[in-house]
Amino acid sequence: MSRQYDVIVVGAGNGGLAAGGITSKNGLSTLVLERHNIPGGSATSFRRGRFEFETSLHELAEVGPNPFEGTVRQLFDELGAKDVEWHFEENAFRVVLPGEGGFDATLPTGEEAFADEMERQVPGCRESVKAVFDLGRHAIEAIGYLSKGAPDPAVLQSEYADFMRIASHTTKEVLDALHMPKRAQDILVTYWCYLGAPADQLDFLYYALMLILYVQLRPAMPKMRSHEMSLALEKAIHEHGGEIWYNSEVERILVKDGKAYGVVVDGKEIYAEHIICNSHMGNALSRLLPAEEIPEKMLKLANARDIALSFVTVYLGMNRSAEELGIHDYSNFVIPCADSREQYNRCCSIEDSGYAIMNCLNTVIPESSPEGTCTLFFTTMYYGDVWKDVKPEEYKKLKIKIAGEIIENCEKALGITLKPYIEEIVIAAPPTFARYLMTPRGTPYGYQFDMWDSMMMRTMNVEAEEPIKHLRFCGACGERGDGYSSAYISGMNTGLRTVRDAKEGK
């Protein structure tokens, strides 16, 4: 018989690494299987010429400079991955809507400063902005109550009625109820793309939580790109006695009589008491699980959901410093129109949407590229199957065309010149993500958030929606959806549930 483990983790993405870290730390023999030769999934880096590029991280919401410890920092510390060198950004974001009636707002971190700048941009909005933060705090308190288990409906309705309101209404509905002027709403919801759903499709609860975490704890990033975080977690797993096998793609998850008991790698069966799947749930359902063992409810849930968005990302190594290029902010959101739903609609096409995020790591970590240079990281979004008709022979030209448009849109909106100074360029597109992450249509984001499928709705149904015994899921398809912090925390929670199951002999 092949070797037996307590836990096998399928995929060493952020969720899988966190889950494997938790299970190995808690004394469960753990094997993490990863199809690539490095850990992290999206969380990695790559080199070109004299530059090392961050692959996908914009910024982490839940680290926090000491002593304000966010959940992600606590997780890394608890696992013994303490040596990640965190850097923090002073501003939350800059958002620019070019043209007449547009705006150019740079929002600082810190609630007061943030509210001040919002008021300066849109006089009369201050109270509603402060209310957003107060509601965010109320939400944190309510979640604390809920996490104790078995909430009393009477207490919920008396003490936490506002929580129930913001968890079940859209960001737009709540901001309207707070009488926030539309222009202020448009600036405030700039981060919506981090969760992938526009303000009229995203619950206020999750948006407010994300915003308050960024504004209170400040956006964080590791000194040596995400590869540093991934290797730190990998090291922690090794130190806790866990194993990681690379280039070891799981071909199947073994299930019998409603219970998972192992996986197949290179035709060989490896057995474990518990399986944690960090692969996209769509992959598990279409390729990894035996069709006859998939409960109808899982199929129905997957069919009820939409596959989330994908991206084009452009990585530029510039032969000028950020200062010389006139770049002062880390996160620059360039938007083609004010309203998030309209932005979303424009991203439902392969044509130039005008939407782009430009990040410059050197503004936070000046030494992240050689002196006199800087790196830029651009992101734009695509919803739906809009890349479906692209042919291999058109692919390179299309990528260069799109990258050119993104760069020009940012040059115009930010009043800077970039094109003559490009020393290195790499362009990733949905097929790149499809290749690397193997997710449906190359989404790094799991399933699309919707009001019926929001973070809170997912959280309340986590256990009910993992109907195959001894098989749990984590990562971007998890209750918290996409994003680095979300994936880490989802992996942590899944790991903790697995540890609990193992202790209870379930």
Place this chain on the structure above:
Amino acid sequence: MSKSYNIDVLDPLRFMARMEERQKRIEEAPAKEISSEYAVNKLAYALHPQKQFVRIQKVMERDADCKSFVLVPDAEKGTETLAYFSAGQYLTVFLDIEGMKLTRAYSISSSPKEALEGRYMLTVKYVQDGLASRYILDNWKEGDSVEVSAPEGFFEYNSLRDAETVVGVAGGSGITPFLSMAQAICDGDEEFNLILLYGSREAEHILFKEEFDSIMAKTDKVKVIHVLSHEEREGYEHGFVTADLIRKYAPETPYSVFLCGPQQMYTFVDKELEKLSLEKKYIRHELFGEMHNPKAQEDYPGGAPDTIRITVTVRDETRTVTGPANDSVLQILEKNGIRVPSRCRSGECGWCHSRLISGKVYIPKEIDGRRMADLKYGYIHPCAAFGLSDLEIEVPAAK
């Protein structure tokens, strides 16, 4: 406690309604099986197959020590079409030479368009003491089946980065990616001007003379200047590719310089390029190639035993092997029959990324393509690492 806000207009019981809506949505959804056939994923696979099986359709003798091989899909082994590529990219070929599991990277010398028609051409020239090139030249024959990687590498033109004109500097078989680029320009798949300074020993060693003449007859965007180091001949430049020669043929700045050739050529031409004061962004090199004789490097620390013992773990198997300190860690493992994932063999691509558990290695600075965190957490690229002591390493399984 007084609140700064009032959102009483919103119904808290909507929360229960959302829970019910969720159950209803799920209940009403079909229980049909989940597709894995998405167009974007298919495109990804067509561009980047995990491996390609090809058959040698034709062998063309270029000169005594150089042959071209036309490769076509080997449908029997499951490869129906060949992956498209960007002119300048290479294939890694997988070799099994008497139990040694080797890889070698060769630039594709045919055009991207031909890949769509199901044809790649690789051109292999014997290199001194070249184990793989000798094997290929002596053994590959028509009808043989070969395994190759997907197209790899970054030696390609990008209009957002490069100048409109590229001065190509090629030495010997370093001409191969430029033939692909010239053909792509001719086919309209690439849009730039290529001025090629191609160094050969004597006119009889020039590769692809007819092919380039034919391309030049079709397009004025490609121009080839032959530079002979060991022969003076009318209509040909004599000597090496110098700054003066580049000045003579290059347009006004900006222009890009792409170099592909042996290491000695890089050393020589890089010095010449300094005289031209081009911005770094306008100078691009193809892979450095496998480094031999690390002891000749200036910063080689010395002190290595003649023989290195390596304890290597792949998944749950551990073996101990030995090899000379002059071989890279990758070579030692391969020569002991251990299949190690590798592609570029130049320290760049990271395919062989491995964990150094104990021991000391020498990694020449110019081929150290590791990420910063790799240094912090003890990772090496075995193709660019030479043992200075006995080593213990963990290597990913070869796919």
